[in-house]
Amino acid sequence: MTAPASRIYCSVDTTEIESARRIAGQVAGAVGGIKLGLEFFIAQGPAGVRAVVGEDGPPLFLDLKLHDIPNTVAGGVRAALPLKPAFMTIHSAGGPAMMRAAAETAATAGAGRPKILAVTVLTSLDEGDLGAVGQSVPVADQVVRLAKLAKASGVDGVVCSPAEVALVRAACGPDFILMVPGIRPAWAATNDQKRFMTPAEALAAGADHLVIGRPITADADPAAAARRIVAEIEASSGGTA
Numbered sequence: 001m002t003a004p005a006s007r008i009y010c011s012v013d014t015t016e017i018e019s020a021r022r023i024a025g026q027v028a029g030a031v032g033g034i035k036l037g038l039e040f041f042i043a044q045g046p047a048g049v050r051a052v053v054g055e056d057g058p059p060l061f062l063d064l065k066l067h068d069i070p071n072t073v074a075g076g077v078r079a080a081l082p083l084k085p086a087f088m089t090i091h092s093a094g095g096p097a098m099m100r101a102a103a104e105t106a107a108t109a110g111a112g113r114p115k116i117l118a119v120t121v122l123t124s125l126d127e128g129d130l131g132a133v134g135q136s137v138p139v140a141d142q143v144v145r146l147a148k149l150a151k152a153s154g155v156d157g158v159v160c161s162p163a164e165v166a167l168v169r170a171a172c173g174p175d176f177i178l179m180v181p182g183i184r185p186a187w188a189a190t191n192d193q194k195r196f197m198t199p200a201e202a203l204a205a206g207a208d209h210l211v212i213g214r215p216i217t218a219d220a221d222p223a224a225a226a227r228r229i230v231a232e233i234e235a236s237s238g239g240t241a
């Protein structure tokens with residue numbers, strides 16, 4: 001079984017390069033990679049990303065959640081290829097042609113291509129929120145529906161909450177990548193996350209990777225928080241995680 005630390009992407013949500021570099025340095029070795037998303041990318045762009053992860057830095061999860069017409073999303077993926085992200089995100093709600101365009105564009109980068117992950121239903125949403133946007137279905141049904149569509153559209157995996165991991169795994173098979181935010185240790189604030197579980201619960205359900213931000217980055221000692229999470233995972237799995 002892969003070491004738990006290597007399965008954690010620390011979400012560094014800040015507008016500041018120095019703060020991002022500091023956190024990335026603090027958690028190095030205690031997590032497997034760094035996730036940079038909209039907040040950082042809008043403020044600092046590709047040069048900021050390079051300043052944080054560099055050429056030989058930790059694996060990069062570039063979480064830009066692209067959602068546009070196929071040609072525009074393909075262009076966004078193409079423009080990101082020089083950053084060599086391990087993972088990139090698009091929204092599954094963009095539809096099959098958009099997802100296929102993203103996957104085909106990523107494939108042009110060859111063996112080191114980014115894996116394309118399709119966001120299903122954001123972990124900050126519950127059934128009431130889905131109803132408000134006209135999707136009056138159980139959240140789990142919608143997540144599984146979008147995950148199957150994503151798989152059929154050629155992407156590498158999805159972003160889903162821990163609550164749907166087992167269902168998506170059963171529907172999409174062992175090789176489909178499940179990147180899972182909405183992770184909250186029992187001692188952490190839930191913030192704006194509505195569908196969440198502990199790190200150990202998410203891994204036991206079948207998650208491949210965990211996305212963890214504020215429980216680590218808002219802690220006075222991010223490295224200690226990351227190590228505490230890894231220790232809790234190891235303890236819960238009896239050392240087999």
Ligand SMILES: O=c1ccn([C@@H]2O[C@H](COP(=O)(O)O)[C@@H](O)[C@H]2O)c(=O)[nH]1
Binds near residue numbers: 013124159181182211
């Ligand atoms: O459904 C989703 C998709 C992406 N995210 C991102 O993950 C992190 C979570 O950060 P926390 O501080 O651990 O809540 C954040 O960057 C989101 O943009 C998500 O939470 N849910």
